[in-house]
Amino acid sequence: MxxxxxxxxxxxxxxxxxxxxxxxxxxxxxxxxxxxxxxxxxxxxxxxxxxxxxxxxxxxxxxxxxxxxxxxxxxxxxxxxxxxxxxxxxxxxxxxxxxxxxxxxxxxxxxxxxxxxxxxxxxxxxxxxVSSLPAGGGDPSSSTDTPSLFQEDTECMAWLDGKEARSVVYVSYGSPAAAGADKIKEFASGLARCGSPYLWVLRSDLAAGVEVGENGLVVPWCAQEAVLAHPAVGLFVTHCGWNSILETVIGGVPVLGWPMVSEQTTNCRQVSTAWNIGAELPQEARGDEIAALVREMMAGRKGMEAREKTLEWKRLAEDAxxxxxxxxxxxxxxxxxxxxxxx
Known part of the structure; x- marks a missing residue:
């Protein structure tokens, strides 16, 4: 070098x-x-x-x-x-x-x-x-806003305000992810049948033709940290990218992982076996499996245990x-x- x-x-x-x-x-x-x-x-x-x-x-x-x-x-x-x-x-x-x-x-x-x-x-x-530091390291002309390639949807925060505590399933696979049409269709089916309101971040080109029931809201992008910090959010369905894992820990929200590439698979395994903050969706999960796992994580014993563990890691992250x-x-x-x- x-x-x-x-x-x-x-x-x-x-x-x-x-x-x-x-x-x-x-x-x-x-x-x-x-x-x-x-x-x-x-x-x-x-x-x-x-x-x-x-x-x-x-x-x-x-x-x-x-x-x-x-x-x-x-x-x-x-x-x-x-x-x-x-x-x-x-x-x-x-x-x-x-x-x-x-x-x-x-x-x-x-x-x-x-x-x-x-x-x-x-x-x-x-x-x-970074959030504990003065903006720009003390330089008021600097900004600590997180950059994004997409326009954030701020209306979803008002939508969350109208939901009960820990009642919403938040779904996001990250900006570069392009799941196949069949998998998106299965997810739409599962979310519609899970029984919980859901906020789904899905690029506009991928969302075309997706049927959203009365319990769902699909947006092209959102302020993820703010969403995960909102008291209405009770579960994060994620690809298990590391930034997303840290953000969900900071927010105290348990995880349902659906990894795609790189070390997402490693993180997802740790989610369920080491950190104990969630579970993993099978790669070829059908709509009924997705709905059942979401229900278990939202209201079942596994979900309750994962939520308690996530809150423990949240406290330790704050201490660190x-x-x-x-x-x-x-x-x-x-x-x-x-x-x-x-x-």
């Missing part, structure tokens, strides 16, 4: 979860063990992805399907695999690793990463730290970002170790 060539300390800033980073770090081991590349085109249905990975440090009950999806390939010369293998070597050779997470939530994984990586600093949730909390202290320590002392 150019920075190393001229003696400038290079730091890895990993914006996804520590679990995701650990998943990427296993790519080389997956190749060594002969698990990747996969052996045949039918790997999605022949059970290959259910191979247990009981050796992943700090993460119990992992399966091959829970690893970041870039390793789910039959191509022995996959460009994406080569890119990620190279990136992980860069991470291992950097002076420090900064992760947007907080230690309590990912303690086992962070401690496992710290055993073989350069010094690891957990400084998240960054959105909470307070002055003297683990993330706040780690940020100060990073500045001292790397920026001032040069590590």
């Amino acid at each position: 150019a920075a190393r060539d001229v003696g400038v300390p290079d730091v890895t800033f990993f914006t996804a979860s520590a679990a995701g980073l650990m998943g990427y770090m296993q790519f080389e081991e997956l190749v060594k063990r002969g698990l990747v590349p996969l052996k045949g085109a039918g790997y999605k249905t022949d059970g290959s992805l259910d191979a247990p990975l009981d050796w992943v440090p700090g993460m119990k009950g992992m399966r091959l399907r829970d690893m970041p999806t870039f390793c789910h390939t039959t191509d022995a010369d996959s460009a994406l695999m080569r890119i990620h293998l190279h990136q992980m070597r860069v991470v291992a050779g950097s002076k420090a690793v900064v992760i947007n997470t907080f230690h309590d939530m990912e303690k086992d994984v962070v401690d496992a990463l710290a055993a073989f990586l350069p010094p690891v600093y957990t400084i998240g949730p960054l959105s909470s730290i 970002t307070k002055e003297g909390g683990s993330s706040s202290a780690n940020l100060d320590r990073f500045v001292e170790d790397v920026l001032l002392k040069g590590l």
Whole structure:
């Protein structure tokens, strides 16, 4: 790297979860063990992805399907695999690793990463730290508004105001996601039958032709943090991108995961087995399955337990970002170790 060539300390800033980073770090081991590349085109249905990975440090009950999806390939010369293998070597050779997470939530994984990586600093949730700072770091001309490629729908907040506490299902798969028409149709069917009002973020081009019952509201975009902080929201159906997981923890809202790509699969597994803040939807779930799982998460025992656990993580996230909390202290320590002392 150019920075190393001229003696400038290079730091890895990993914006996804520590679990995701650990998943990427296993790519080389997956190749060594002969698990990747996969052996045949039918790997999605022949059970290959259910191979247990009981050796992943700090993460119990992992399966091959829970690893970041870039390793789910039959191509022995996959460009994406080569890119990620190279990136992980860069991470291992950097002076420090900064992760947007907080230690309590990912303690086992962070401690496992710290055993073989350069010094690891957990400084998240960054959105909470940033929101506690004066706008623009004290510069009133600066803005801390979150940028978006889409126009936010603010009317949905008024719609939420008219709903009872924890009664609304919030559904969003992230801006780049383009689920197939059949899956969108099944989701529409499931949401219409779940018995709860729902707010569904769906791009206009994908929403065309979707039937919305009297209990639903479909918008092209919204202020997600504000929605998750609204008392009417009782469940978040998400692709399990890391920003979404942190935002739902900050909002205290349990999760029903439907991962699509990259480390979303890893996060979703942790949602249900490590953090215990929700459940996972089967990839090919039909409308009746979706409705049943939503009902269980909204009113069943599993949903109640997930809500209690999410509120516990919410409190711990708040503690971590307070002055003297683990993330706040780690940020100060990073500045001292790397920026001032040069590590």
